[in-house]
Amino acid sequence: MPDDVKVLVDNDRVRVLDVTHKPGVKEPMHSHPAYVSVNLSDTKVKVTTPEGKTTEKVRKAGEVSFSEATTHAIETVGTDGSHTIVIELKK
Template sequence: MPLFAQDPVVSDGDKYSVLFENDKVRVLDYKDMPGEKTHEHSHPAFVLYALVPFKRKLMLPGGKVIMREFKAGDVLYSDAQTHVGENVGETPTHVIMVEMKSGMSMGVK
């Protein structure tokens, strides 16, 4: 994973917007249309909540490709990741992402 891949709000500000941010998390709203693709960017560990059904292709550094299909209400956890995302379905993508900031304590003992 490149150490200096761009913040998605910078690389794709037309698709990502910040809904909330503090020292623990950043909450992003992401929307795109079928056929649209992001620039390469990085996320810290995150939780994704799908608001609508959609299908995506994620292209990771080194050539690995991940296909993902979501139903409305699906939730996914991911470790930190750098990728290019592409909407390869027939419906718009709309998700809420909660990015974890480093040093965050989960309060679990």
């Protein structure tokens, strides 16, 4: 795990990650099972799929979202960095 990702819980049902990125941080291509994300800060990221398609996403502090299993690369493009709790669903 990178230094800016902390595992808070990891059991047979969920893995909970505390992800804090400074502006400009690029996460390489990686995969998640279905997951819920809770934004603790306003966040702007660029998401790249394995096919090379990119989209920018803007999330507000307090916003909660669900995503199906995915593979992507993430770049923090906002000026304030990001802080997100990611709850990966194993079952």
